[in-house]
Amino acid sequence: MTRLIALATSGHIGLLGGAFLFQLAGYAPCAMCLWQRWPHAAAILLGVAALAGVAPRAMAALAGVAALITSGIGFFHAGVEQKWWDGPSSCTGGGDLSSLSAADLLSTEIADTIVMCDDIVWQLGLTMAGWNGVLSLALAGIWVLAATRRVTHG
Template identity: 45%
Template sequence: MKSLPLARLIALSAPVLLLGGAYASQYFGGLHPCEMCWWQRYPHMAAIPLALIAYGLRARACWSLGFTGLAGLAIGISGLIGLFHAGVEYGWWEGLTTCSTTPTGGSGTDLLNQIMASPITRCDVAPWDLFGISLAGYNGLLSSAAALAILALIVKARKA
């Protein structure tokens, strides 16, 4: 099962690097995430502990393989959300049709102040791109590629 260690490595490093890039672009680049950006982050947040469990279960190859597969599935879900979000940004299909900013409560004045203080981030406009590909597009491509690589390595490990 020489391919399983590589699958575990990808299952841990892909979400760590992609989340790191997302948070760096938010806190250092000033690119505030929209609702669909957050949707892409959640599966990566789930993949990290699953991959860590897979590392912890290295002695039990079958269990490690299962948790690696679950991490790969989470990464793939993030990739699909990213591809969907990129399609919304490129105008290929419609995305959210309602306001996704939800105030936390309080008086009418408090609610209005919360809404007015929230950064306006539209899901259908890419705030940044490189070579015509948005951050959502890169997440979709990289996450999908990582998920497919993990799947291929798991299949290879099961055959060994």
Template identity: 50%
Template sequence: MTLSLPRGAALLAGAGSLGLLLGAFGFQYIGAIPPCPMCLWQRWPHALAAILGVAAATTGRVRLCALAGAAAMTVSTGLGIFHSGVERHWWDGPSTCTSSAQQGLEGSALFDQIMNAPLVRCDEIAWDLAGLSMPNFNAIFSLLLLALWIATFAAAWRR
């Protein structure tokens, strides 16, 4: 099967998201770095984009898939930026995956807070490379994939 440029670009964008997903699973299962809840949120747009890449290549509905892929990567970029800010303590994250000391707690209330604290926290950097954490890399690569989805849409539009 010969792929047109837009279909090939869509497949490449989907493959990029699949690669990021496989990398995340590699860190989780091979590197023994469990994901926090926000890390799991960031996986969903990539799973959708991977499916959209295959759908665009096989069905020919490139424009629709490219728009949906661009939307998914916009969400992924936003989640990556938000999570990056939570990790760096620029803003607060969801209370379900961050920990903050409560002033004035005593005895059983303090014990309950400790026991109910998340096992993997969103406000701690689990891994970094050259000062960039996994959510930083997700935001960067998602932004690049967003550009590819937009270029894919433009190429399909011209056809």
């Protein structure tokens, strides 16, 4: 059980760390990218608590829920990127611009800082959001195993 918890926690550390490395490399995250990071952070904290002996089964189950949440957001985001469905109007190309002034619309500063959720900025077979969906779903499976594994004492 402890090894599974350590493996899943390490997986979330890797995915969250990878997201930050991409950001450091110049790939600014959109709003949905940022939403996907919070469940990873929660799973890491829950995993650390479980490894410290704080209700390991409950922490593993909650971390599994966090992994499913980020996986769901990742799959939804990948669908938005592929134009399979609409994303939130706050971060897709069809957003409401009525609150922006003419100067704001012409400003290159704002254009450089806005990252649209329906733009694909990196892809290796799948987009970053798609990879997050797949890998987080695998981590959710590991969390389920950790939460349901019987502890045997030799």
